[in-house]
Amino acid sequence: MTRAERALDRIHSGVAPSRDEAVSLLGVSDARLPELLGAASAVRDRGRGRRITFSKKVFVPLTTLCRDYCGYCTFRRDPGEPGAHTLTPEEVIALVQAGARLGAKEALFSLGDRPEALFPEHRAFLRVMGHRTTLGYLRQICELVLKESPLLPHANPGLMGERDLARLREVNVSMGLMLETTSERLLRPAMAHHRAPDKVPTRRLRTLALAGKLQIPFTTGILIGIGETLEERVDSLFAIKDLHERFGHIQEVIVQNFRAKPRIPMAHHPEPSAGEMLRTVAVARLCLGGSVNVQAPPNLAGDLYPALLHAGLNDWGGISPLTVDHINPEAPWPLIGALRRATEAAGFELRERLAIYPEYASRPEFLAEGLRPRVQALLDGDGCVRTDYERWRQW
Numbered sequence: 228m229t230r231a232e233r234a235l236d237r238i239h240s241g242v243a244p245s246r247d248e249a250v251s252l253l254g255v256s257d258a259r260l261p262e263l264l265g266a267a268s269a270v271r272d273r274g275r276g277r278r279i280t281f282s283k284k285v286f287v288p289l290t291t292l293c294r295d296y297c298g299y300c301t302f303r304r305d306p307g308e309p310g311a312h313t314l315t316p317e318e319v320i321a322l323v324q325a326g327a328r329l330g331a332k333e334a335l336f337s338l339g340d341r342p343e344a345l346f347p348e349h350r351a352f353l354r355v356m357g358h359r360t361t362l363g364y365l366r367q368i369c370e371l372v373l374k375e376s377p378l379l380p381h382a383n384p385g386l387m388g389e390r391d392l393a394r395l396r397e398v399n400v401s402m403g404l405m406l407e408t409t410s411e412r413l414l415r416p417a418m419a420h421h422r423a424p425d426k427v428p429t430r431r432l433r434t435l436a437l438a439g440k441l442q443i444p445f446t447t448g449i450l451i452g453i454g455e456t457l458e459e460r461v462d463s464l465f466a467i468k469d470l471h472e473r474f475g476h477i478q479e480v481i482v483q484n485f486r487a488k489p490r491i492p493m494a495h496h497p498e499p500s501a502g503e504m505l506r507t508v509a510v511a512r513l514c515l516g517g518s519v520n521v522q523a524p525p526n527l528a529g530d531l532y533p534a535l536l537h538a539g540l541n542d543w544g545g546i547s548p549l550t551v552d553h554i555n556p557e558a559p560w561p562l563i564g565a566l567r568r569a570t571e572a573a574g575f576e577l578r579e580r581l582a583i584y585p586e587y588a589s590r591p592e593f594l595a596e597g598l599r600p601r602v603q604a605l606l607d608g609d610g611c612v613r614t615d616y617e618r619w620r621q622w
Contacts, residue, residue, distance in 0.1 A: 513539070
């Protein structure tokens with residue numbers, strides 16, 4: 228009997244896999260893959276039921292400038308490059324108000340890490356706006372979104388210290404930072420994070436821990452297929468698990484697959500296979516347990532995304548009725564109607580959630596006092612978005 232087979236036997240007895248067992252499960256044979264998926268689905272069903280959630284969002288690329296040069300990123304730009312842009316307050320408000328008219332509830336902010344540290348052009352822009360840092364500008368914009376639209380901000384601004392986290396907490400219902408990997412090896416020359424000072428794993432783990440200290444509902448996750456080993460992939464999942472056990476603030480864990488793109492250094496790097504993605508989602512579920520929300524982006528799986536339902540996920544992430552996925556613009560989100568049909572055809576219920584998950588929206592310690600009335604007005608008794616939008620639309 229192989230280690231993977233022994234691990235599956237133990238999982239059927241209700242025992243979570245150890246680190247070494249999880250590594251072996253990532254390499255489980257095709258013949259026993261259905262058994263792995265079934266075990267992960269059973270853990271999901273016991274912990275989360277048969278409800279699959281998603282958030283209707285507007286993707287707000289606040290700035291595409293970034294001081295990191297990750298080998299897989301097509302989002303970032305240098306000043307003067309096509310697509311290099313920092314949104315003005317007027318552009319942001321026009322975008323979120325357009326999204327509100329289409330029923331979006333979340334304003335998802337993505338932006339590069341500390342571009343002011345590298346680009347004098349960006350420092351000049353911030354001075355005009357009355358700020359020294361991009362994080363200060365982000366806070367102003369989030370506050371403006373709350374004032375000028377019904378959308379609820381969720382910011383993913385990269386590394387943050389305690390002071391910036393605390394200030395952003397006041398104007399965000401949740402926040403996020405992808406751990407991506409705990410592999411220091413990927414910082415070496417010719418590796419994915421070689422020219423990315425903000426991808427040092429200890430620095431990202433520190434931000435995640437500070438968010439836990441401040442009781443911020445936090446989204447994180449791993450990026451697979453960027454050169455990490457199976458052992459490193461599991462170590463990243465266990466690092467997230469440890470943080471959640473300490474602070475209880477990890478509201479969502481994303482398993483995201485690398486996608487090759489023409490203009491990136493890793494343009495010819497192989498993408499993870501569908502089977503590898505299924506195995507990783509299933510192992511993430513088994514390692515993290517039934518209570519944690521596990522997500523995989525459907526647009527990055529193409530037509531095969533319904534198969535991910537059988538690997539133990541319980542969330543599809545943000546889906547926009549207006550904006551593209553600016554991180555993966557070549558991969559359109561499925562239409563919400565198609566997502567609903569695929570989810571229900573597999574025997575699940577699809578429900579819309581807010582950027583803050585139901586179990587955190589009901590706990591006042593995880594939400595700034597000024598945001599609580601806005602959140603509660605949108606929720607039904609299950610903590611999902613109410614189906615009667617009239618009161619929300621008249622905000």
